[in-house]
Amino acid sequence: MRAEAREHAIAARPPLSIGEVLDRQGVLAYVLLFPGLLILTVFIAYPFVTSLWLAVTDQSVSTSGARFIGLENFIGELGSQIFQQTVRNTLVYTAVTVVFKLVLGIALAVLMNQSFRLKNLARAALLLPWIVPTALSAIAWLWLFDATFSVFNWLLVHSGLTTRGINWLGEGGWAMTAIIIANVWRGTPFFAITILAGLQTVDRELLEAASVDGASTWQRFWRITLPLVRPVLLIVLLFSTIWTISDFQLVYVLTRGGPANSTHLLGTLAYDVAVRAGQLSEGAAISLYMFPVLIVCVVALLLYLRRSSTT
Template sequence: MQFGPFLKKSLPKYLFIIPAFLFVVIFMLYPIFYNIFISFQDVTIMNLKGDKSFIGVENYRQIFQDERFLLSLKNTVIYTVSCIVFQLSIGFLLALFFNQQFPMRNFFRSILLLAWMTPLVITGTLFKWLYDVDYGVLNYLLIQIGLISEPINWLGQQSTALMAIIVTNIWIGIPFNMILLLSALQALPSDVYEAAKIDGASRIQSFFKITLPLMKPATLVVLVLGIIYTFKVFDIILIMTGGGPVNATQVLPFFGYELAFVNFKFSLSGAVATIILVILTVISLIYLYLIRKEESM
């Protein structure tokens, strides 16, 4: 094979790839590897521009011994599991509902998407007003219908702050789950349902024997995307509670943010970010394993 004709034929293809390759290397791979690198060093605001000493796994030892890390990990797991369970289940029910034919179906589906399309800054501020102890609509409605006798400080007390954040994120994430699951439902083959109907299968039997098994790959995709998106929550915590009260809504990403930009302990923050990366990588590998297992069946 002559090198000249091959280069002339293939060079334009590689020129199209180079911008995307550079973007991935500069803005994704380099920050990830640099973050992992500094997590094994002692980097603070004092030596950020100077020499940095290598300290091995000392940062990870400090992180795992920190009570705030353990609390943040617990809050992150509770937050992620609670949000995913309700987002996926309610989103699936709405997808089944909007998969039916009825007037103005597309209009109502578009209205529901507004919850997901609205910027989180606006959504977080809106729910912060709704939860307000003095003039919040939620307290007003609950008092009017007799469920509570006095206003509840939803975001200002430890017992309710995390729950209030979870409800907010569930409201945000339901449309995302609904639209993806609805797309998968509409792609299911209709002839399978027609054959099941001819054989005398009821709608409930068709749902459990046909719909759920065929929806398993799409559900796994939505589940993994939801876990990754929810696990790295930051902006809504910053807007609504700032991690308080008394670390009641402290989660891993916000804990890492405080270490880096409040306490200026960049190496400890890098260790937290690396731990988050490892957790999400493990989840992604489990997803790939399940997908390959599903395809091999």
């Protein structure tokens, strides 16, 4: 209130110095927002518009002029076998990894929410898969899944479970399994740490009261803890869905989409088409197929945040 009164006093006294103009909130706000908005406009908004334009033309690296061809790129992709396979791969990869990450993440968070020695060290160590560069940890997985020298195969063979090792990255179903394992390994710590932060806000007295009333550990978890951390779970799920559906690095390093396109995701297919084959327009159209899912997640998050900020 006082600051506003001061502003009126300034407004009634022209002419204004630069300093005084900047003290008006409406002007100052846009001056302060300018650098950030400039970068976001040039490198997100403008590319997004460019992407829409590219997708409705036939531009490639080799052609100089682009021709408007309407929705031809989008329709053409729908009929392509590789694209259909890629969409199936992306959905399977996202659905399976997100479920595993959620279940394992909750389990790890509950485990870490107990008191034990060296807790801080354990928490720091368990987050490592999430914080190191994915492209680099994927190299470790590439070696772990090597057809000949895979240590998993060494264990399988030496324990007598199988006579021959698994061709992890060379056979469709196993290649999908391999990238799913690597993704779950990388993403579970994020789920665990975020859910743990949610668990720590749960009132212990509430749990003790329920315990006095005769509720079992399982009942307390299912009826009290889980409903209370539901907001956190929802947000983690939405974030992870967006990140997983748009994943690139793990697949690029481990399989390049192979064998026979069985592990291509939308991101890696768009890269192959746009960058390696130089078909910019087609690649842009493939990327844009992520957009509907993205919109659903964003709208869900915005609605949720609006609701939680009004209540």
